Amino acid sequence: MLLTLAFPLLLLGGMAIAAQSSINGALSMRTDVVTTAWLTNVVASIILLLLVIFFEHTQAQTMFSVPSWQLAGALFGNFSMVAIVIAVPRIGTAATIVAIIAGQIIMGLLVDHLGWFGNTQIVLDYKRVAAITLLAGAxxxxxxxxxxxxxxS
Structure with missing residues (x-):
């Protein structure tokens, strides 16, 4: 059942990222890049904190015992948000999202190929290289x- 929902949820998640990018780009025109990123993170943090408190309270203590390198995801998330907020007003939402997706795929290929972060190694073959080449063309x-x-205009 969950696997059946995975792709529709991912598509909706991708649509949410595009909408968020456009909204944050517009917000940055009224404030600035750093304030936009800060506001977005504060609101998201409050919502997520409430979700942890009410629905995942047994996991709350576990988060303080994870290896510190696993917390780097937050830094990467902040960096990507700032990059998106800078890019959207300048190159548009579609180009920004395609560039972000290209970056995600390139990093995903590296992670897979090298087996980083405890992931299973998946060889970088010509099909994967062709896919990123087509995305670069897009x-x-x-x-x-x-x-x-x-x-x-």
Missing amino acids: LYLIYLSNVRSKLI
Whole structure:
């Protein structure tokens, strides 16, 4: 059952990231990049804290005993949010999301190939290289479309 829901949830999650990126980009035009990232993280932290307290209270103490390198995900999340907030007003939501996805896939390929972070090693083959090449082509075409739209307007 959960596996059946995985892909629809991931698609909705991806749509949420695109919406969040666009909203945060607009917010950054009224405040600034750092304030936008801060506000987004504070609101998310409050919501997540309440979820942990009410639904995952048995896990709350476990989070203080994890290896410190596993907390680096928060730093990466903050970095990616700031990058998105900077990019959206300049290159548009679609180009930003394609670039973020390309970055995620490149890092995913490295993690898989090298077996980082305790993951199973998956060899980087020509199919995976072809996939990232096609994604780079998509990013280029979207970027060209953005540049042409700006020249026309």
